[in-house]
Amino acid sequence: MNMPDDSLLGFGALFTGGLIAVESTMITQIAAVVIAIFFVAVVIIVIGTYGALWFQAYMSGAQVSLLRLIGMSFRQVNARAIVQSKIMAMQAGVATDPSTGITTQRLEAHYLAGGNVPGVIRAIIAAHRADIDLDFDRAAAIDLAGRDVLDAVQTSVYPKVIDCPDPQKSKKATLSAIARNGVELQIRARVTVRTNIKQLIGGATEETVIARVGEGIITSIGSVESHLIVLENPDLISKAVLARGLDAQTAFEIVSIDIADIDIGENIGARLQADQAEADTRVARAKAEERRAFAIAREQEMKAKVSENRANVLMAEAQVPLAIAAAFRQGNFSHNGGFGESH
Numbered sequence: 001m002n003m004p005d006d007s008l009l010g011f012g013a014l015f016t017g018g019l020i021a022v023e024s025t026m027i028t029q030i031a032a033v034v035i036a037i038f039f040v041a042v043v044i045i046v047i048g049t050y051g052a053l054w055f056q057a058y059m060s061g062a063q064v065s066l067l068r069l070i071g072m073s074f075r076q077v078n079a080r081a082i083v084q085s086k087i088m089a090m091q092a093g094v095a096t097d098p099s100t101g102i103t104t105q106r107l108e109a110h111y112l113a114g115g116n117v118p119g120v121i122r123a124i125i126a127a128h129r130a131d132i133d134l135d136f137d138r139a140a141a142i143d144l145a146g147r148d149v150l151d152a153v154q155t156s157v158y159p160k161v162i163d164c165p166d167p168q169k170s171k172k173a174t175l176s177a178i179a180r181n182g183v184e185l186q187i188r189a190r191v192t193v194r195t196n197i198k199q200l201i202g203g204a205t206e207e208t209v210i211a212r213v214g215e216g217i218i219t220s221i222g223s224v225e226s227h228l229i230v231l232e233n234p235d236l237i238s239k240a241v242l243a244r245g246l247d248a249q250t251a252f253e254i255v256s257i258d259i260a261d262i263d264i265g266e267n268i269g270a271r272l273q274a275d276q277a278e279a280d281t282r283v284a285r286a287k288a289e290e291r292r293a294f295a296i297a298r299e300q301e302m303k304a305k306v307s308e309n310r311a312n313v314l315m316a317e318a319q320v321p322l323a324i325a326a327a328f329r330q331g332n333f334s335h336n337g338g339f340g341e342s343h
Helices: 003-060 066-074 079-092 104-112 117-129 136-144 149-157 206-222 227-232 234-242 268-330
Strands: 160-164 175-178 183-195 252-267
Touching (some): 003 066, 003 079, 079 117, 117 136, 117 149, 160 206, 183 268, 206 234
Antiparallel strands (some): 160 183, 183 252
């Protein structure tokens, strides 16, 4: 009677175990499907986001892996800017040059430092075309220093002209210089400069060059005997100023200094001489007035002394009668009108 019950129990346990096995298998299959779907979704998202960019880099030989592109997103780096800059460098033939040192990692580092990566690459390409020695480290340092490295390279290839004085930064349109003869010359110069890449970091700017050139022109004209010499040979001033080496410790190299315009101003020397003569006249008048006042005071003093002497004479004359009277009283006055004992 008990054996059928035991069989039923065994069958139930077997059936329950089978259901559990089926359920665990289905769970495993569902999990595998979910993982596969998630993986496919991730692949689709990655390919949709970075596929075109990676393919563009691959076809250009830029050698930027898909994993690095993904890592750029986590590092908050503009992957498109890095890849396009690397492609520009590869197409120009500067990325494969070991001397330039252009790698994807260094491009990312410069971007994270706040640099302009495309501008730096364009500057390196322009310098490479112009046979100028410019590697990535120097270009990145110039860019991080706040200078426009591309403009610096272009100015080094094509020199630019700056006015001295600069009408946009100075209230005066000309320089005022005075020769030894006192004649003022109003001069406007034009300075041709090119960028000195080696001294661009830490070198002085255009304002310093303009100030030095202006000082040199004024000093050179001040050492000339006559303004006519400057009018006859303006190039003497240009050569004298250029020989001073005014571009030392600046970011530029002075190519030439040209005197664009010279005008004759006032005769400062004559005006100063006239002012000096007027001042000397006033001083002479003051001294003459001083001497006149002294003479008048002396005259009054002498008049006072004369009056004093007259008073003394009158006092002496007044003493004579008194002395005679005293002599009569004392009997010291003789009958013959002389002094002596009475008889």
